Amino acid sequence: MMPTLPTEARALTIGTFDSHLDPHAPMCDLRKLQFIDAYGLVGTASAVRTALGRPPALEVVPPTNTSSAAHLANMGFRTFLDELGLSTDLPAGSGAGTSGVVVPLRSARLAGGDQALSHILWAQLRDHVDAQVLEAVTEGIWEIVGNALEHSGSDAHVMAQVYTRAAGGKPPDHDDRVQVVVGDVGRGIHASFKATGVRETANELDAIRVALEYLGTSIPDDPGRGQGLSTTMEQVIGLSGQMIIRSGDALVEINRAGTTERKVTSLPGVIVALSLPLYPGEYR
Amino acid sequence: MTRLETPEHAGSRDQAQALTASLSADLQGETVLLDCSALVVGAPSFFDEMIKQVLVVRGAEALEIREARDRARDLLERAAQNRSVRERLRVAAPAA
Numbered sequence: 001m002m003p004t005l006p007t008e009a010r011a012l013t014i015g016t017f018d019s020h021l022d023p024h025a026p027m028c029d030l031r032k033l034q035f036i037d038a039y040g041l042v043g044t045a046s047a048v049r050t051a052l053g054r055p056p057a058l059e060v061v062p063p064t065n066t067s068s069a070a071h072l073a074n075m076g077f078r079t080f081l082d083e084l085g086l087s088t089d090l091p092a093g094s095g096a097g098t099s100g101v102v103v104p105l106r107s108a109r110l111a112g113g114d115q116a117l118s119h120i121l122w123a124q125l126r127d128h129v130d131a132q133v134l135e136a137v138t139e140g141i142w143e144i145v146g147n148a149l150e151h152s153g154s155d156a157h158v159m160a161q162v163y164t165r166a167a168g169g170k171p172p173d174h175d176d177r178v179q180v181v182v183g184d185v186g187r188g189i190h191a192s193f194k195a196t197g198v199r200e201t202a203n204e205l206d207a208i209r210v211a212l213e214y215l216g217t218s219i220p221d222d223p224g225r226g227q228g229l230s231t232t233m234e235q236v237i238g239l240s241g242q243m244i245i246r247s248g249d250a251l252v253e254i255n256r257a258g259t260t261e262r263k264v265t266s267l268p269g270v271i272v273a274l275s276l277p278l279y280p281g282e283y284r
Numbered sequence: 285m286t287r288l289e290t291p292e293h294a295g296s297r298d299q300a301q302a303l304t305a306s307l308s309a310d311l312q313g314e315t316v317l318l319d320c321s322a323l324v325v326g327a328p329s330f331f332d333e334m335i336k337q338v339l340v341v342r343g344a345e346a347l348e349i350r351e352a353r354d355r356a357r358d359l360l361e362r363a364a365q366n367r368s369v370r371e372r373l374r375v376a377a378p379a380a
Contacts, residue, residue: 118293122325135325135355142295142327215366224332224366231328231359 003051003058004267005044008032012040014179014244014273018251021047021265027059033068038159039244039273041075041105042181045157049185050268052084062090070096075159076104083107101128103160108182114145121160121180128162129178130279136235137180137274143228144182144272151218152186152269162278176278185269189247193218204250205261212245212252232274241276285348287317292324300333304342311344315374321351331356332363339369348374 002024006012009020010032017040028048036044051058060081063069072078073093081088093104103124108117121138129137141158148156164176190207193199196218201207210216212233217226229245233254236243242255249266252259288303307316316338320326338347349360357375364373 114296115291115293115299118295118325122293138293138325139295139327143329146296146327146329222336223368224336224363227328227332227362227366 002026003047003054004265005047005051006030006040010034012036012044014039014275016040017043018246018264021267023265027061029061030072031061031064033063033072034065035068036072036075037163038075038161038179038181039271039275041072041077042157042159042183042273043246043267043271045077045080045105045159046183046185046267046269046271048081048086049084049157052086058086060086060088060090062088066091067096070094071098074098074102074104075161076102076106080105080157100164101125101162103158105157105159107155107157108145108149109155114142114149117145117158118142125160125162125178128164128278129276130239130281133178133239133241133276133278133280136232136239136241137178137276139235140232140274141180141182143232147228148182148184148186148270151189151192152184154184154186154269156182156184158182164278177275178278179273179275181271181273183269183271188268189245189270196220204248205252205263208245208247208250208252208261212254229272236274236276239276240280241274244271244273244275246271285315285317286311287319289319289321290323290326290330292322293326294323294330295325295327297329297333300330300337304334304337307338307342309342311338311342314344315346315348316344317348317350318352319350320353320356323352323356326356326359328359328363331359332366335360335363335367335369335373339364339372340367344372346372346374348376350376 004023005025005028007022007029078090160180190204193201214230215226219225364370
């Protein structure tokens, strides 16, 4: 069976990643890539991790465009591939070719990995976002990484980036955002509910809906569990942000305007993305 | 009274379990003080696990919260409510 990988995309972003996933991809072909955001990178990392160990041997072809290749390296993709033992022609990250603040892709494992991540995020983002936004994304990271480590049977990989079009001392506008994304390559939310039998879920979409309920949990006999994801959602929406949860073949997007649900190309594991304006109070 | 102090970044159940590990297994009749003055950011799971470990598992008479900002107080109150021990959570008003 061929792996599911992003291929031949010019842009791998929160809005385009899923349409570029090929379930029969012979390789992770990034030759045409010109832009990738944190969601695109975490999604690509999930696809690559899933494809590892499946024949044929995985090949990751870097972007032809040198500044795109440099940006990808600055986002931590080269280091990530190195850690997986995959050779690539990507250059080492140098900072060139990337604007804004990047918290590079990194793995969060048990034994304090989440605490280290919280410190890194806080230190990197604190001068670039509103205090409430900083608190919301840091709280969210604790909860989402905690869920991944506890329920998925896999470790998590995380990346954050601040996107700003402001230059020359101009104030940030509503398009200036921070994106924080967590992925794992575990069993997915539906299987997690199924394993404990606490709540019956019909499929991945249904499982995401239940996971978003306040106190919707797969943990038996512990009445306070299951508030992390819903509390994060509440915070993000309150700050005019957007939250995306992708599990297996289902994706749910929530923002102030409402909730959108759709089927997507199946990818093992869960991806959760938080995208918030840097200074929401000024644009409410 | 036993006094515990939160770390600056407190978000996981593991942290709450580690923080309460030195407490006696039975705290009936005792009050535990949680000093949040060092707290920079705290997540719901940490606070829920603190409530669970102190008030539910060990049965303390009260968990008294000091120097907590609004967000931390809100999360602690919600957690105590969910675990039906709200009446044993005492939240002191922050110093002016």
